[in-house]
């Protein structure tokens with residue numbers, strides 16, 4: 236006889252990892268009641284609030300999750316912050332299995348001298364504003380004409396696209412119109428991108444580099460410290476992509492110049508009250524070691540040790556792990572909370588599948604004994620009535636979704652609602 240399987244499963248965090256693991260478990264345990272909690276009133280985590288507004292093709296992955304929620308196979312319970320509205324311990328009492336998928340992301344801060352000057356902007360502040368993140372809702376920082384972007388990965392490229400695009404380039408997106416208009420009143424004229432690594436080992440995807448070439452009115456140049464070796468096929472493809480950008484026909488006066496410097500080591504930022512120069516300790520031959528700047532945008536990756544990211548589980552060690560998702564009996568973690576803030580959505584799909592397999596394996600082998608750990612548990616129905624009423628269901632999220640879609644201006648797919656309370660008013664109204 237096979238072992239009893241979990242009947243009530245709670246997942247904390249409705250980003251891609253939480254959704255993927257829910258789908259994987261639901262496929263195998265069809266009679267399980269799976270609830271995904273999120274502190275926000277809306278699902279999908281960084282797909283909605285991190286992925287760039289002009290990358291709707293990436294965001295479209297949410298459609299498969301929509302179908303799973305709409306079919307009733309998985310429950311969404313938004314507007315419930317674990318650690319504030321309910322404790323992790325209480326969830327563990329009521330559910331046979333709890334999976335933490337609450338992500339962790341905050342920009343890694345620049346630490347060179349001068350990094351606290353006015354005009355140093357973490358990429359996250361720009362992403363938050365463009366994506367209309369509600370909790371907290373932050374204004375777009377002021378951005379001057381001469382911008383230095385520090386970083387050589389995909390988020391640095393996201394920043395370049397934001398800096399050089401015009402309103403026409405956002406057709407079909409859900410960018411915040413107010414934030415975009417604010418920026419486009421006086422956009423950047425020159426952008427210098429500083430990557431520590433040479434092109435060969437930079438972190439940006441070739442497709443992201445090629446995409447820059449489709450934006451009209453931009454002149455691209457680059458300097459590189461060392462070429463890719465013969466066996467580094469990907470590095471050579473990335474070099475080709477940058478060479479193609481620099482060869483683009485820019486006979487007309489460009490709106491904006493973008494200069495990439497690969498192999499640049501920033502040493503300090505100077506200025507009186509606000510930024511005026513970025514200094515380099517190392518740069519490719521012929522490159523200036525002092526770059527005038529009104530704004531420095533940092534896009535140097537994400538901080539693994541985000542304070543408070545797991546305030547609901549302070550006693551748990553969240554050191555990144557590539558192997559097990561298990562934390563304790565009937566308690567697991569997935570996605571960025573497990574692996575650290577690295578990797579794109581497909582990497583989280585793979586990770587969630589692995590953790591689902593691990594959980595299923597633990598149940599099948601008896602390592603996770605559901606009868607002992609969870610008999611008599613009632614899941615969502617056992618939660619206090621006030622909490623259940625406070626939550627935002629998938630159908631209620633659909634009302635928010637409809638309101639946002641209806642409010643979209645011409646050529647936009649949605650106008651996101653800015654404030655959490657306004658979303659709740661629509662959901663519960």
Ligand SMILES: Cc1cc2nc3c(=O)[nH]c(=O)nc-3n(C[C@H](O)[C@H](O)[C@H](O)COP(=O)(O)OP(=O)(O)OC[C@H]3O[C@@H](n4cnc5c(N)ncnc54)[C@H](O)[C@@H]3O)c2cc1C
Pocket residue numbers: 247248249250251252253272273274275278279280281282285286287290293315316317318336337338339340362390544547569570571572577578579580581583
């Ligand atoms: C700026 C940026 C741009 C990106 N662009 C791309 C891209 O173009 N393509 C791509 O493939 N990947 C991209 N990524 C990576 C991708 O977003 C991540 O790989 C993925 O979102 C991580 O998924 P996750 O579910 O682990 O975490 P998240 O997406 O962060 O989801 C975590 C969820 O948990 C919720 N939560 C947190 N704490 C609590 C709590 N206490 N109680 C209840 N809920 C809680 C959060 O509200 C959130 O909804 C980008 C990431 C960033 C930061």
